[in-house]
Amino acid sequence: MTEPARPIRVLLADDEAMIRHGVRLIxxxxxxxxxxxxxxxxxRAVEEAAAHHPDVALVDIRMPGRDGLAAIRPLLALVPAPRVVMLTTFGDEENVLRALRDGASGFLLKDEGPQELISAVRAAAAGDAVLSPGVTGAVIARMLGGGLSGADGAAPRDERIARLTGREREVLAMLGEGxxxxxxAxxxxxxxxxxxxxxxxxxxxTGSTSRVQAALLAHRVGLRP
Known part of the structure; x- marks a missing residue:
């Protein structure tokens, strides 16, 4: 008899109690x-993660004391390390890019609907990138504008893409869609x-360190499915 799959364990870090309550209910x-x-x-997020071993940490970017950005690397240094998904708002694209460079698995707008939140948790737990459609375009635009660049900006774009097979280019384009x-499959x-x-x-x-960086690369070089 097959045993049921273990539930996805989630840590929720946000300084607003009402936000935590709403997400918890969903x-x-x-x-x-x-x-x-x-x-x-x-x-506290790092302490709770060390004690409870979550699979996914939903972390607000802006919090008092140590904010979400400063918590990313300590969270990822834990064994086992959770997948870190940043909770953000419109207009915070620069911090989102910093989070991605530090290893976050993606980002989600706080006002996304319940199904989007649930899907994001499941996608992160499965190792997929979490790219909120509501903010992805602005993040891509800021990166392409040169304000900040991730690890994928060092090599000539045609050289990196030329290393891929045709099928790999197809998959990369789909990663760019999130x-x-x-x-x-x-x-x-x-x-x-x-x-x-x-x-x-x-x-x-491509020298990308995460699915998110690969997705950003797909946008940067104009790959489309």
């Missing part, structure tokens, strides 16, 4: 997701294991 009614800890600042492994009619192999090859060949 996730409480989602199958297979448990909010195991909460925190009102970055210091598609999950499951979505890509269905669109290309291939197995999820094959998608993971392609994604791993893309990260290695």
């Amino acid at each position: 996730l409480r009614h989602a199958d297979g997701i448990d909010v195991v800890a909460e925190a009102a600042d970055g210091y 598609l999950s492994n499951q979505d890509i 269905e669109r290309l009619a291939i197995g999820i294991g094959t998608v993971k192999t392609h994604v791993g090859a893309i990260l290695e060949k």
Whole structure:
């Protein structure tokens, strides 16, 4: 008899109690997701993560004391390390880019709907990038404008893309759309294991350190599915 899958363990860090309460209520009614800890600042977030071993940490960018940005690297240094998804608002694109450079798995607008929140938690737990459609365009525009650049900005774009096979270019373009492994597998009619192999090859060949950086690269070079 197959044992049921372990619930996705979530840490919620936000200094606003009402935000935490609302997110907790949404996730409480989602199958297979448990909010195991909460925190009102970055210091407490790291302490709670060390104690409760969440799979995903939803972390507000702006908090008193140690903010969400300062908490990213300490969270990722834990063993096991959670996937860190930043909670943000419009107009905070510069901080979002800093978060991505520090290893965050993506970002989500605080006013996204319940289903988007649930999907983001599941995507992060599965190792997928979380790119909120409401802010992705502004983040891409800021990066392309040269205000900030991630690790993908060092090599000539044609040289990096030339290293990829045709199929890898297709997968990279879909990463740029924010598609999950499951979505890509269905669109290309291939197995999820094959998608993971392609994604791993893309990260290695382009020098990207995460799916998010690869997605940003796809936008930077104009790849489209």
